[in-house]
Amino acid sequence: VNGDRSASGCPILANDPHLEVNRLPAVWYEIALESDDNFIMGATMPGISAVLIGRNKNVSWGATYTFMDAMDYWMEDCKGGKYLKDGKHHVFTIREERIERKKNGEQFVTFYENEHGVLLGNPNKDGRYLSVSWSASTGGAQSLKQGLLLTEINNTKDAMNCLGRLEMSFNWVIADTAGNIGYQMSGLLPKRNKNYSGFTPIPGWESDNDWSGFYSFDQLPQLYNPENGYIVTANEDLSEYGSVNPHTITMGNYRSDRIKALLTNKQKISVADMKKMHMDVYSLQAELFLPLFEPHLDDSANSQLLRNWDKKYTADSLGASVFENIYHAYLTEVFGAVFGEEVMTHLLEETGYITDFYGNFDRILLSEHSSWFLDRSRADILNISVQQGLKMELKKWGEHNELSFTNILVGDQLPRFIGFNKGPIGLQGNRATIHQGQIYRNNNRITSFAPSYRLIADLSEKHIETSLPGGPSDRRFSKLYTNDLQNWIEGNYKTLKT
Template sequence: MLSSMKKIPLPKTRRRFEAARDENGVVHVSATTWLDALFGLGYLHATDRPTQLLFSRSVASGRAAEEISSTPELLETDRFFRRIGLALDLEHEVRLLDDHIFTQLTAYCEGVNEAFKESGRSLPMWATGFVPQPWNQQSVLLIGKLLSFGGLAVSQMQNERLLIELIHSGVDDDALRELFAPRLDDVDLETIREVKTSNQLSDEALELITDLPRLAGSNAWAVSPQRSESGCALLASDPHLEINRLPAIWYEAVLHWDDRYVMGASLPGCPLFAVARTPALAWGVTYMKGDTIDYFIEDCRPGGETGWQYRRNTTWHDFELREEIIERKGSEPETLSVYHNPVGTLDGLPDEGEKGLYLSLAWSGQHEGNGTAISAWLDVITSRNTRDAMRVARECAQPTLCWVFADKEGHIGLQSCGRIPKRGGGQIGLAPIPAWDEANHWQGWIASERLPSIYDPPEGFVATANEEMNPPDLPMLVTQPLNDYRKRRITERLQELPQATLEDMQNLQYDVISVQARDLLDVFLPHLPDGELKDRLANWDFSHDPDSREAVLFHKLYRNVIYESFGHEQGIGWRRIVYICTRAGYSMMVLAAADRLLQQDESVWWHGRDKGELIRRAAERTEGVVDEPWSSVNNFHFTDRFFGNHQVGRILGFKSRQYPMPGNHATPFQGHVLQTATRESTFAPSYHFVTDLGTDEAWTNLPGGPSESRFSKYYKNDVARWFSGEYKRLTSNVS
């Protein structure tokens, strides 16, 4: 079946399959049965991405200092994941799997282990002395939990910690409540100010965690047959992740068995396809940003059998104590004491002998049954149509996602999923919740059938792009303020396309028009003095093309307006607001909330000042800035995920030249560049996928290639295509 492609030599394996690469290096697996095809996928994941699999498992299990290197940042990351307990109860979760899912995971793991036997250690493994251990069903579930927590819930946790910092820093209560309205309306801010907080993760450790797959933003939409030129349903999806660290997160593959196939982006370490299609169905996902994580406030005192106690009403109870032994390569092991109770896990150790209020962390992914999320990913592949797939997807417990579907029959749909807690006591969840009042505890989960869902809407399309999704008949699902700029731009363009084509879908994935700039310039321009700045911005098309000079002017003006409006002493403060606006401390949550206030005429934040005067002062600061293209301020380098920051990586050429990044956080092509302590971080389309359900093909590109080896021609062979907006064809017809 694969005779027209470049065959991949295979040894005799326990399951039979053929493998080949097409002209773009994408692997095709041909097998008799689905289990044989899954075996082949596991084999090729372990052949092309062995380090990605094994290092990710080490980090998630809190054993990186033992197995990779005992650096301070890896040790800190181990403490973090051991405290969260990602690797706990995995055997129990495996026992909860349905037999047909367990069988599929087994076939996949057998393929991974077969390849490990054949290939030996990779260069990064050899350099660190890493000794591979077999892959098993627990490993698959652990990678899934890593994606759910390390890649997604951590961002919610960071935002909630930032809010606590703002409360502690003395920002005026009325101003905070207005900025985050209605999320803080009934919150006792004084109690939060009494909380003793532990140290945050260092920048270096946070960089390691943010290097994990995280859907910082994504776009997905589907178009019904009546709005497509072909008369068939169309689907487009582009998950947004960090893209400048090679190898690429996703592993593109086409699996053939019987008369069926699945093609798209798979995740090494798991037999799942995040964005893909079959003969009957296509799907993509975005991060819903549903709030699955809460900080509780525990009233603690020393004492009891375990050393510390917590209060419920007037009664004191012993914390449970879990001691984690963290082995360290070349160093003595250390013991980590983790205090927890049925509500959550204490965030660090209480100060020596000092009673008081401390934070406790609760995540819905720590509860029984979350490991079965892999079932949804596998069952979607065999779903016959959109309605069947929506029923499957809504039961996916972790992470919170919006799935978009289109099928051969012409139906389209959107289905959200995730285990979101019912919060007691009328609590919203963005701010810490007192745990001593049991009425505040979680009261189970919001029923999956009540989560947002759309099927064959009259407008003829569905679209999602990380906008706030809070139906009025439900508790607040998304508790952090989010902007809807990308969603609105996508919707506008789809409304303008009565007969959409695949080329239209591709162009929309590369759209760099900012609705944010359009909205805010409507506010700013009437207050700007006549002159070059006003004229140029008034005639700008809001494009964030790398050559645009007006994009730079707008963002300098925007930052200065933010500084003037929110940086005064009674507000967030000058230093903190500058940090929040820069690449180092950028907070989408705070700035999304600020954007909404800027469109109001009156606000506590203006502190008795005229908003127009604040904008004029910001314009004065902007006059005379260097006139430069967007590419001069929004750019990045590709580097290697395993060697990039090390001297050996620089010697071997693991860091690329500088590349311009199109777009920004508010454009459909989300080209968002951040700068942390020691490296750049990017959020941009990690995979472009468009398909017409009237065909058996898809059109794709990604910033990378199939191989993790810097010395392979398939390491970054799709990068040029990703920059140019050219798409390659994936097809099921390979004979």
């Protein structure tokens, strides 16, 4: 928010990027540096020579993920170790990587590359294979350069120009001590064939399907000092603020709409208000679905719990668990009829598809009529789903949505009393709440999507307030191993300063 909308009279920036949290040490590493006439503080990731989110003397910046469509697949027609392009066969660039393994012999892996990226197969066996490219895969130096410049940026415009040139895609929110606020998307957005949707692999043997460079960062979504006095990003579609559309698919708008509602309902926003928003677990998604479920509820205890639910995903809530049981039953009943129940269960429990793209599924579920309903009415499907959901096992939301913080090197190999791992805890929030609290399996491991770091910067002050799901040390027997974890769980903050 800008200074006109803040209680202090200066802009306030709040950031809580959602990433995996069920790990120790935490994803982020806090840092504070000071020189004679400047300082920089915030969070980085080990090995990166920049404070990725934080502030210096004059400017603060935060980031969320954009869901920019920066990756494509091509179909390659391979014969004799070569690939077909415009009627001719061409030689791949061959790259061999050596992998040294402890207590095992070294292993060599061969990659075949062309202008489309890396081939997912062996072209010496004739056939068609996929190749894949991520736009930022050839970058690095430019991003490192821009990261180093963050120490010296003096205002929001400078920060937009600096951060916008990063090769990876993020939504950057920015504020400065002069009272300005801004938003800038970064990332290399490919220039594609205008007839390509971005959803499916395309023929690699036609050069018209090649990328023809990247759009300039100043064509990507951006805002500077909007009239409403605030900027919100929460992984939603922000293409309206740019001259090109960077998205194929994004998260739903529930979280951003909730933040906007809270900001609109109060004229002057304080740091305390930002802290409350960080921990807000009220679901606008539930607001939309409950009227659909209500006519199909019965006189059971679980039905009464749902009727009385305050639409908040607190750890002790039973109503949240009833809602989730019915919502999952509804998802499975609709899409399982098309995909098959086994496939739908896999999507729900073993992937991040519903975790990320729930808004797109919800558009169908909230429709009165849809081809996805096949030959059934929505009312009939809802009645089946509600009855199934009401009969499912019921636990408090925190018992249902439970996770542990596991050391990334030790894992579960040592007894818990040794203390490398912490928890379990009941994680509040869910997919559609400001404080996300999503737990799911991916690639045969438990992962999560929750606030990986909380940062609030009031530009009237010379510090930031933060909390981290862990601590600044990766050493189990250091007092700093998890010294900030309880703050993170309870929504408390410490002051970070030089």
